[in-house]
Amino acid sequence: MPPSDPIVSIRKLSKIYRQGEIDVTALDAVSLDIAAGEFLALMGPSGSGKSTLLHIIAGIDRPTSGECFVQGVDVARLNESELADWRNRNVGFIFQTFNLIPVLTAAENVELPLLLTGLSGAQRREMVAAALELVGLSERLHHLPRQLSGGQEQRVAIARALVTDPRLIVADEPTGNLDSESAHDVLEILSSLSRDAGKTVIMVTHDPKAAAFGTRSLHLEKGRLTT
Amino acid sequence: MSLSGYILRNAFRNKRRALLTAGSVAVSLFLFVTLQVAMREMTIPPEDAGASLRIAVRNKISLANTLPARQLPLIEKLPGVVAVMPLTFFGGKFKDDESLGFAQFGVDPGKFLALFGEAKIPADQLEAWRTSRDTCIVGKTTADRYHLKAGDRVTLVGTIYPADLELRIAGIYSGTIDDTNMWFHHAYLDEAMGNWGRVGMWWLRAESAGAVPGLLDRINAAFANTSAEVRAETERAFQMSFVSMWGNISILINSICSVVVFTLALVTASTMSMTVRERFRELAVLKALGFRRHQLIACILAESFGLAAAGALAGVGTAAVLFGSGTMTKIFGGMFPAFELTPRIAALAFLIAFLIGVAAIILPARSVTRMSVVEGLRTID
Numbered sequence: 001m002p003p004s005d006p007i008v009s010i011r012k013l014s015k016i017y018r019q020g021e022i023d024v025t026a027l028d029a030v031s032l033d034i035a036a037g038e039f040l041a042l043m044g045p046s047g048s049g050k051s052t053l054l055h056i057i058a059g060i061d062r063p064t065s066g067e068c069f070v071q072g073v074d075v076a077r078l079n080e081s082e083l084a085d086w087r088n089r090n091v092g093f094i095f096q097t098f099n100l101i102p103v104l105t106a107a108e109n110v111e112l113p114l115l116l117t118g119l120s121g122a123q124r125r126e127m128v129a130a131a132l133e134l135v136g137l138s139e140r141l142h143h144l145p146r147q148l149s150g151g152q153e154q155r156v157a158i159a160r161a162l163v164t165d166p167r168l169i170v171a172d173e174p175t176g177n178l179d180s181e182s183a184h185d186v187l188e189i190l191s192s193l194s195r196d197a198g199k200t201v202i203m204v205t206h207d208p209k210a211a212a213f214g215t216r217s218l219h220l221e222k223g224r225l226t227t
Numbered sequence: 228m229s230l231s232g233y234i235l236r237n238a239f240r241n242k243r244r245a246l247l248t249a250g251s252v253a254v255s256l257f258l259f260v261t262l263q264v265a266m267r268e269m270t271i272p273p274e275d276a277g278a279s280l281r282i283a284v285r286n287k288i289s290l291a292n293t294l295p296a297r298q299l300p301l302i303e304k305l306p307g308v309v310a311v312m313p314l315t316f317f318g319g320k321f322k323d324d325e326s327l328g329f330a331q332f333g334v335d336p337g338k339f340l341a342l343f344g345e346a347k348i349p350a351d352q353l354e355a356w357r358t359s360r361d362t363c364i365v366g367k368t369t370a371d372r373y374h375l376k377a378g379d380r381v382t383l384v385g386t387i388y389p390a391d392l393e394l395r396i397a398g399i400y401s402g403t404i405d406d407t408n409m410w411f412h413h414a415y416l417d418e419a420m421g422n423w424g425r426v427g428m429w430w431l432r433a434e435s436a437g438a439v440p441g442l443l444d445r446i447n448a449a450f451a452n453t454s455a456e457v458r459a460e461t462e463r464a465f466q467m468s469f470v471s472m473w474g475n476i477s478i479l480i481n482s483i484c485s486v487v488v489f490t491l492a493l494v495t496a497s498t499m500s501m502t503v504r505e506r507f508r509e510l511a512v513l514k515a516l517g518f519r520r521h522q523l524i525a526c527i528l529a530e531s532f533g534l535a536a537a538g539a540l541a542g543v544g545t546a547a548v549l550f551g552s553g554t555m556t557k558i559f560g561g562m563f564p565a566f567e568l569t570p571r572i573a574a575l576a577f578l579i580a581f582l583i584g585v586a587a588i589i590l591p592a593r594s595v596t597r598m599s600v601v602e603g604l605r606t607i608d
Binding site: 055058060061080081084085087088089093095099101102103104107108111112113115116121160 | 228229230232233236237240508509512513514515516517518519520522599600601604
């Protein structure tokens with residue numbers, strides 16, 4: 001049953017990749033609504049199109065056809081520059097491999113998206129400290145990524161996703177590189193972001209245990225939603 | 228943290244590579260400015276304040292042909308002449324020198340300072356030179372090079388003239404554009420040559436720069452249709468006639484400089500390509516976070532500029548210190564008496580560094596522009 005107040009509204013979304021002479025359908029006329037504050041787990045086998053769907057919603061990939069409205073904006077119609085600004089303001093990214101900049105400290109990594117906002121240095125530092133405190137890393141502000149555990153790195157990545165206070169957080173296999181304890185911590189944080197802070201979290205995962213943290217799970221198979 | 232802080236961290240992410248790249252820029256630009264300064268000095272010889280008043284008179288047939296000594300009183304009488312003296316290049320070998328270590332000239336010591344007033348020499352040494360026919364004065368550069376001092380005896384073995392000259396050093400002079408020469412009594416050479424009555428050239432000083440053109444004409448006219456016609460020319464023109472003997476040296480040096488610059492551009496471009504390729508994933512993450520293409524390219528460009536500028540500062544700075552201290556003049560054994568790094572050559576080196584900084588990121592920037600975030604995130608570290 002579609003949510004009554006969707007933050008994401010997708011209609012007949014298709015994505016076809018061209019690999020040499022062959023067209024590969026990654027998404028096949030997918031329609032979907034995601035409510036604000038929802039924690040949606042996207043599941044499916046490799047190549048099912050779940051990451052492609054996540055990327056289109058987050059504005060880092062474009063559909064071949066169909067509509068993808070996020071917070072009322074058809075992201076497919078924005079040009080590169082508009083899309084970059086839109087991502088900075090509206091989307092927080094969490095990746096499987098954390099993707100922190102190795103030469104920057106935890107605080108500096110978290111500060112990166114804020115460099116584009118025009119905030120003062122003091123304001124940025126305040127927001128960085130708040131974001132890192134939220135993920136329980138207040139004591140690790142000046143540590144480089146190599147000085148952190150995998151779970152801590154992912155929590156820094158979550159702080160980086162949160163620091164601009166976006167309404168939408170997309171996470172691509174956020175626990176894929178973590179041990180079970182760290183994975184549990186990360187999922188707890190994502191869950192609380194949805195539950196307590198009203199963030200909409202869309203998470204791609206293979207792991208049913210991780211998906212269980214979500215408020216809804218959807219399965220993709222060969223580019224189509226099956227449940 | 229600011230964006231410049233981020234750029235700085237990136238620039239020193241691989242310290243060894245950054246240092247090697249900046250080092251290659253430094254060495255290449257040092258070589259570039261050295262070649263340019265050498266070429267400038269060869270093609271535009273330095274001159275001192277008195278050069279505009281000096282006139283060289285030589286045999287019209289060629290420099291190798293001498294002139295009769297009897298021309299002296301005729302030249303002295305010409306209006307506008309302040310001083311005139313014979314000047315004969317001896318070209319003798321000193322000690323075990325394989326080639327000519329320094330130039331030696333027979334001149335009139337009584338007129339020497341009237342023509343080369345820039346030379347600084349203690350009065351007692353000058354007097355000692357003037358009063359003893361078998362003495363000479365030596366430029367400080369050559370004296371330092373051969374550890375010569377006043378009172379030393381030197382022997383010049385003639386290679387052009389069939390005579391060896393035994394000379395005593397009366398003094399050491401300095402302060403001229405070229406402090407490498409040895410000057411001795413022309414009369415002593417005359418004597419060694421059996422009073423041959425010839426001189427290599429006449430060197431004279433005009434009363435003013437304005438008088439020079441008319442004087443040149445008068446000198447040439449004075450000996451026209453004689454058995455020893457002359458060619459009078461300004462010191463600058465005389466020097467430039469030597470420059471023409473270098474042939475296409477400019478083309479050769481500029482070709483070497485072009486190869487150096489081109490190689491440098493390839494090295495820097497290779498470094499920046501490697502740098503960007505290694506960070507493809509990070510750049511994709513930055514794009515995902517909202518950084519625009521031009522911001523990413525600006526970061527890469529700043530890093531490239533930083534390396535090129537650091538190299539240019541090191542290379543041109545080293546050149547400025549070395550050239551300024553006279554080290555290069557000593558290394559080249561007085562071949563280049565001034566070896567001066569001019570602002571124009573320094574600016575040219577920095578311009579090249581600037582252009583290399585831009586050129587080095589053309590291909591990486593193209594990759595970044597074309598890269599999609601998804602494609603970049605798939606890149607394996």
